[in-house]
Amino acid sequence: QTVVTQEPSFSVSPGGTVTLTCGLNSGSVSTTYYPSWYQQTPGQAPRTLIYNTKTRSSGVPDRFSGSILGNKAALTITGAQADDECDYYCVLYMGSGISVFGGGTKLTVL
Amino acid sequence: QVQLQQWGAGLLKSSETLSLTCAVYGGSFSGYYCSWIRQSPGKGLEWIGEINRSGSTNYNPSLKSRVTISVDTSKNQFFLRMSSVTAADTAVYFCARTPVATPHFDLWGRGTLVTVSS
Numbered sequence: 532q533t534v535v536t537q538e539p540s541f542s543v544s545p546g547g548t549v550t551l552t553c554g555l556n557s558g559s560v561s562t563t564y565y566p567s568w569y570q571q572t573p574g575q576a577p578r579t580l581i582y583n584t585k586t587r588s589s590g591v592p593d594r595f596s597g598s599i600l601g602n603k604a605a606l607t608i609t610g611a612q613a614d615d616e617c618d619y620y621c622v623l624y625m626g627s628g629i630s631v632f633g634g635g636t637k638l639t640v641l
Numbered sequence: 642q643v644q645l646q647q648w649g650a651g652l653l654k655s656s657e658t659l660s661l662t663c664a665v666y667g668g669s670f671s672g673y674y675c676s677w678i679r680q681s682p683g684k685g686l687e688w689i690g691e692i693n694r695s696g697s698t699n700y701n702p703s704l705k706s707r708v709t710i711s712v713d714t715s716k717n718q719f720f721l722r723m724s725s726v727t728a729a730d731t732a733v734y735f736c737a738r739t740p741v742a743t744p745h746f747d748l749w750g751r752g753t754l755v756t757v758s759s
Contacts, residue, residue, distance in 0.1 A: 565743060565744045565745060567744075567745035567746070569686075569746070571686075576735055576749040576750065576751055576752050577686065577735075577746070577749060578749075579745065579746060579747055579748075579749075582743055582745035582747070583743045583745065586743075588747065620685065620686055622688070622745065622746070624744040624745075627699065628674070628691060628699025629688075629699060629701070629702075630676070630688045630691075630739075630744065631688065632678075632685060632686045632687060632688060633685070634685045635685040635686070
């Protein structure tokens, strides 16, 4: 069974930089998985941040960037702000129309 | 501006069938898949399945036996049916749009809370 792994929680200082990762329980993440990243605040639908590994969705500030780091997809947030404190989810496309969400990372800005 | 609006019954009893509708306003299905995604209370997101305008579907293997996704292109609507629900199916259900060329969820509905009581 494919499991997409994310750090359960992470903390960053205001103005700091944080990198969240998205891996596989077996194997490496590459661009062929079309990694995408979503931001979700409580009670709201997710907001699309990054797709196709590193393409920012419309209106997303360039403080958010996507990449492949080693064998994982990565979301880097620079100049962290208080309203960046929320949950972040990655999705990997497994082919044959199957998408799998990671478990999500709860980001704290303090 | 394209929007997804969703609706459906919010309270079910165990063993009943969940039924939700998602309407695409201001655009069409052409070039997209339309997905259903759910989030149990306090938990993460789970992809349920998707459909394109031709009716071609893909499902999460863990839910496939109970899920049917269908489409009515004349109304720009797509549908989720999940049979034999239990309390474990209590969740907020989202519809979302996926561009065929670059798989991801680029547009989301606001979500519908479905509660299953025993």
